[in-house]
């Protein structure tokens with residue numbers, strides 16, 4: 531079961547925290563792999579490392595998921611190297627992180643200094659940042675599905691996995707981002723839950739649209755991943771999670787392999803929630 535050795539998979543945003551895990555899981559399962567991220571150099575380096583480690587065919591390409599021409603160029607180069615894609619993981623997204631630079635969404639500056647959360651408040655949130663998140667998180671997914679999914683529909687088989695989030699199902703409780711001294715470190719942005727809700731709706735749309743063509747389209751909703759956040763944040767997050775901890779980056783590997791594999795062949799239009807129970811209460 532869960533053999534991917536006859537599959538060719540593409541992961542977008544593959545150089546990020548979870549993208550690297552998705553790549554590792556799919557290649558360990560035996561899939562040939564295409565690694566897509568903004569910068570070609572590191573994508574190519576990662577592909578070489580994966581090839582050396584797992585012996586699978588691997589290619590790294592630089593492309594922008596919001597640019598259809600750039601995706602079509604990437605498709606031509608990927609197909610020339612490993613053949614047409616059977617599994618697409620739409621993972622690229624702008625995700626303002628509490629452990630990262632909370633002042634910048636994409637390339638758009640939203641705040642003056644890292645200790646000032648007021649500029650990330652809804653009342654002042656820059657429309658450019660909102661727009662860019664919609665472009666990357668929603669339009670990017672739409673374009674990747676069209677550019678890489680059309681070939682799947684022609685062949686009559688394929689699996690698309692759209693990475694959503696708990697915040698596609700429940701709203702952010704902004705008290706999570708408040709330090710023990712009562713000051714607000716950041717506000718989770720209004721675009722993030724909005725775009726993740728759209729990922730879930732679009733997943734159902736495309737599952738219904740392409741079901742009869744043999745293309746399965748599912749969402750995977752991860753919870754928050756521990757990644758060097760300050761202790762107070764990890765503690766707060768863990769207290770709000772039934773399993774009493776944040777996720778490890780590796781916690782989503784099994785879910786990705788399952789959705790990619792033929793073991794999920796009667797599953798489409800679904801949302802696989804792997805969140806330690808965050809949305810259960």
Ligand SMILES: NC(=O)c1ccc[n+]([C@@H]2O[C@H](COP(=O)([O-])OP(=O)(O)OC[C@H]3O[C@@H](n4cnc5c(N)ncnc54)[C@H](O)[C@@H]3O)[C@@H](O)[C@H]2O)c1
Nearest residue numbers: 543545546547548568594595621622623695752753754755
């Ligand atoms: N980290 C978490 O706690 C968490 C929780 C729930 C859901 N998610 C979701 O998982 C996915 C991955 O999250 P992550 O934490 O690994 O994010 P990340 O920020 O570490 O990685 C995102 C990657 O996407 C790439 N990217 C951004 N814009 C792009 C574009 N226009 N074209 C191509 N690539 C682009 C970035 O270069 C980066 O490598 C996202 O969809 C995110 O919303 C993450």
